[in-house]
Amino acid sequence: MDNLLTGLRAAAEPTRLRILALLSHGELTVSELTRILGQSQPRVSRHLKLLCDAGLARRIPEGTWAFYRLAEDGPNRHLVDALAELLPREDEATSPDRARLAEVKQERARQAADYFRQNADKWDNIRSLHVSEQAVEAMMCDMIGDAPVAHILDLGTGTGQILRLMADRAEKATGIDFSREMLALARANLDAAGCHNAQVRLAEIQSLPLPDDCADLITIHQVLHYLDDPAIALREAARVLKPGGRILLVDFAPHEIEKLREEHAHRRLGFSESEVLRWCDTAGLKVDEMRHLPPASADGLTVCLWLATPASTQAHRHRDELQEASA
Ligand SMILES: C[S@@+](CC[C@H](N)C(=O)[O-])C[C@H]1O[C@@H](n2cnc3c(N)ncnc32)[C@H](O)[C@@H]1O
Structure with a gap:
């Protein structure tokens, strides 16, 4: 009481x-x-x-x-x-608030998009500023193993580095990004690397233009900390993941490098384990493996890797039922 x-x-x-x-x-x-x-x-x-x-x-x-x-x-x-x-959904007080909320969200999205537009050509240098890329990539490959898969989907693919790393273990590899400038570089890089099974598409990762159950392996490498609501991107990833598929998330552990917000458009300063576990849980995913990679230098950041799978085929069924009910 x-x-x-x-x-x-x-x-x-x-x-x-x-x-x-x-x-x-x-x-x-x-x-x-x-x-x-x-x-x-x-x-x-x-x-x-x-x-x-x-x-x-x-x-x-x-x-x-x-x-x-x-x-x-x-x-x-x-x-x-x-x-x-x-x-109430429609109300004198809450309707204008919702309109202003939409403006705030649009402005945030614009800031992030501007950052990537302006920094697309510098991204391959920026991405290695705080972490040892080779160590992260080696750990990603180790967690995934080298069994071939049908379709790899890389969300927030940027210049396509993760697609280049993974494309040879897949029949088909797709990269999604909302920055035309990043995708122009990704296309050139994939072409130069001879990744002819890889393609990239311009889209928002929070509403993917892809059918349910279409990807065997989804990678989300250093993207979630730019997002307004990472849980939405994870739910969307879970929707397009095949039953028995896997999602590999890579992002920073909580840190305090505030200038990443000011200079590099980060919205979040890393994520706690409990936060990622909660998002996975609400997306119908369970985390099978979690690894940490400590920083290689004093000014570096700890990188966390989470490998998740659908919690059960029942979770998939429940998701489908929910979607049917809301349709
Ligand atoms: C930090 S970069 C990482 C790129 C790549 N995963 C890598 O590790 O090199 C983040 C990428 O996510 C993209 N991105 C950020 N928010 C996005 C969104 N909501 N929808 C689609 N792409 C997004 C950006 O355009 C950028 O290319």
Whole structure:
């Protein structure tokens, strides 16, 4: 009773309900919420603190930023689900908020796209700044093994380096990226390397132009930290993964190199194990193997590799049922 009353009291205020409605679309920073709500930062922070104290939201500090999201565990998680259900889709207060949220998201996507457009030709140097590429690639190959597969899909393929590394073990290899500039380089690189079974396509990895169950192996190498909501990309990857297929995720462990945000458009400063496990779980995937590669130099970063498979054919079936129900 006490928890429920605290949760209900915290939610029973217009701005806090608006915040809950916004967080039901994904995690946001205080400054993004401030912009969307049109209120001062101290006021928004106060509301957020109340929501967190009542177990309705969670604060995830990361370097000098903090992300807020709806609580997915704790005593009030069912109240959070119920409130998210009850919040009106169309309403005088929440509709303009949603429009401003869409603007914030578009601006973020534009910033990331601009960064890749401007840095496409420098990417092969930038990618090796903080990690030993050879060591990461060797570990990726070791985790995957060299048994041939029918179709490899590389999400956020950039200049196509991972496709070049993997293409010879597949009948067909496809790279997806939303940057034309990156893809122009990828095409040239794949051509020069003689990877004639590889092709690249311009697309958003959060809504892939691909049918269900079409890929045997999916690689997502150093892409998730640019995304607004990595969980969406993982769900989409799980959708196109064949039953019995595998997904290899490679990204940074949590770090504090803030300048990667300012200079290199990173949204997230690495990911904790628990966060990746949670995304996989909600995407119907289970992590079979997890490895860490410590930095080769003092200013380097730890790289994490996760190999995941569909949790069960039942999970696939459940996913199909959900899709049918929502169609
Ligand atoms: C850091 S680069 C990594 C490229 C490649 N995986 C590699 O390791 O060399 C990230 C790539 O993801 C692409 N990317 C970022 N967000 C994307 C999105 N939402 N949809 C498609 N591609 C995206 C960028 O254009 C960029 O080429």
